[in-house]
Amino acid sequence: MTGALWITAAVLLTALCYLLLAVLLPGDIERRRDYTAATACPTATAEQTVEDCLRTVPFTVEKTVLTGGKQDGYQARLQGSPFWNGTLRFGDAGPLLDKLTPGEPVTGLVWRGAVMRLERDGVRQSSVDEPRDEAQITAGVGTLAGLLAALALYLGALYLGAAQPTGRPGGTSPTWRSFGKPMALTVLLACAVTALPAFWLDLPWWTVPAVAVPLSALVGRLLHRAARQPVLS
Structure with missing residues (x-):
């Protein structure tokens, strides 16, 4: 993919993240709360x-x-x-x-x-119309979209030449193969292993991004460092 395509993907993923976390999630929570609080006519x-x-x-x-x-x-x-x-x-x-x-x-x-x-x-x-307590799943998908948007933006900047040089003799800039792909898998796993247990244990929805984002950042830092190691001859 070219830099422009990565940037476009980042914009689309950001829009999806906003739709899920800022629009659908609050609406679903409010509708579920109203339904639970409703009394018999x-x-x-x-x-x-x-x-x-x-x-x-x-x-x-x-x-x-x-x-x-x-x-x-x-x-x-x-x-x-x-x-x-x-x-x-x-x-x-x-x-x-x-x-x-x-x-x-x-x-x-x-x-x-x-x-x-x-x-x-x-x-x-x-029925499918009955409000469900699935905020953790929505939060997981929204968090995944946001993290992938950040990854796509970074890769787009690399391909457009906006990233800084490695600063290491013989070093290489991260690529999709060396950094992007393993990072995307990391983000996917981080969101899945936090959203599903949160749903099963009925934890608050905000525990999903609270765990998935720092976890992805920590692993991403290690992957990024490994991807920029100097090439040994």
Whole structure:
């Protein structure tokens, strides 16, 4: 890749990092907090299309789709409610969707105009619309994008001739092969080994960049020093 392409990649990765960490992450956290804090709708109030409370609504299953493909995925088509009929999407077939048949009654939990989950005989399954506590994963991907943006910017500066000389007799400047590739793998592993345990242990999302960034910087310093060692004849 040329220097201009590396700089372009850095700009795109920076935009992705901003989108994930400054837009999507705060929005997901706030939506999850609102959903968790929501209470049941008063039974005396009339049903409305969009409500901030949780309303339990009876539905009838019209059709289910269990193909799992990218086009159709896992779906249940519902009817019988005053406002919220239509197609509901799921991440997988179980534990409830694959047991539903057309014409069966099912109970849905509605929040802000969307069906969050279905329930029948004590078995529940969340739809793709239900807020999830996955901030650690979003933080991991956002941190990865930011670190890769910094790496791409540095490589772009090297290829454009903006980097300083090594200052060592016989030394060489870092390249994609000697520094960029192992650094990219380091960043990927650093974000993965912090985001996944943070998600499994339900740690705060900020622990991901708090660990991944210093870890990547430390390993990057060692890789950078090794890549600039003088060439032995």
